[in-house]
Amino acid sequence: MEHLEQMKNLLMDYAVDYGLAILKAIIVLVIGLWIIRAIRNGFEKLLSKRNVDASLKPFLGSLVYNILLVLLILSVLSTIGIQMTSFIAIVGAAGLAIGLALQGTLQNFAGGVVILVLRPFKVGDYIDGGGHSGTVKEIQIFNTVLITPDNKRITIPNGTLSNDSIVNYSSEPIRRVDMVFGIGYDDDIKTAKDLLESIVTSDERILKDPAHTIAVSELGDSSVNFAVRPWVKKEDYWSVFFDLQEKVKLEFDKAGISIPYPQRDIHVYNEK
Numbered sequence: 001m002e003h004l005e006q007m008k009n010l011l012m013d014y015a016v017d018y019g020l021a022i023l024k025a026i027i028v029l030v031i032g033l034w035i036i037r038a039i040r041n042g043f044e045k046l047l048s049k050r051n052v053d054a055s056l057k058p059f060l061g062s063l064v065y066n067i068l069l070v071l072l073i074l075s076v077l078s079t080i081g082i083q084m085t086s087f088i089a090i091v092g093a094a095g096l097a098i099g100l101a102l103q104g105t106l107q108n109f110a111g112g113v114v115i116l117v118l119r120p121f122k123v124g125d126y127i128d129g130g131g132h133s134g135t136v137k138e139i140q141i142f143n144t145v146l147i148t149p150d151n152k153r154i155t156i157p158n159g160t161l162s163n164d165s166i167v168n169y170s171s172e173p174i175r176r177v178d179m180v181f182g183i184g185y186d187d188d189i190k191t192a193k194d195l196l197e198s199i200v201t202s203d204e205r206i207l208k209d210p211a212h213t214i215a216v217s218e219l220g221d222s223s224v225n226f227a228v229r230p231w232v233k234k235e236d237y238w239s240v241f242f243d244l245q246e247k248v249k250l251e252f253d254k255a256g257i258s259i260p261y262p263q264r265d266i267h268v269y270n271e272k
Contacts (some may be wrong), residue, residue: 025079032072040065062141108142111158115139120166128167130156174207175234177241181248182223184258189216189224192257196228199247205240206230223260 134146217227
């Protein structure tokens with residue numbers, strides 16, 4: 001009975017000691033998380049006041065948050081009573097395995113750094129990359145977030161983007177709108193060309209310099225094709241593209257110019 005009483009007292013002592021340590025650790029964790037969020041919000045507000053590029057804000061915010069989170073975890077472990085020297089030795093011994101396990105994550109982190117240094121795109125640009133297209137919403141520490149025109153959210157690892165070909169549609173202030181319009185072989189080429197010229201020059205959104213191009217580009221199977229290539233400001237690209245499609249159809253109809261479509265003639269022979 002005396003032995004059992006000693007065991008009971010020993011367990012009670014351990015429960016009190018470790019219970020208090022765990023309680024302290026929980027308090028440190030809760031307060032620490034609150035402080036880290038406050039520091040991150042304050043840091044992001046400071047970046048906004050200093051007019052730091054929008055591409056850097058989420059990346060630097062995530063970086064600061066993760067560094068502080070690691071320090072907090074170490075503090076919590078120390079509060080419980082785990083010796084940091086032993087803990088660091090264990091982590092060092094397992095470093096190779098951890099490195100192999102996090103190889104993709106580290107590659108994505110390095111990719112994020114490369115993107116922010118080389119700046120192939122920034123927040124707000126419309127890009128093709130990683131097999132997807134969309135407007136860049138965020139450049140995070142490991143991923144880049146795109147928003148598609150139909151409002152879908154795409155998350156692409158930075159490692160994939162940094163090693164892929166990227167088409168940036170927003171980097172240059174002007175763009176060329178490439179369109180093709182076909183007319184029938186029986187229609188007058190000069191009349192059609194003059195009409196296209198009138199449509200293009202009457203649109204104030206189309207730039208005078210660089211000059212636009214209107215030329216016969218192909219004698220197709222069923223149509224004579226005109227290449228129409230005006231230059232516009234990048235923000236006017238799609239509005240000009242859609243409007244010119246409609247205007248050309250309406251003006252061609254008024255002028256009696258046909259827009260042919262593929263046809264096939266079938267000849268039927270009756271055998272006697």
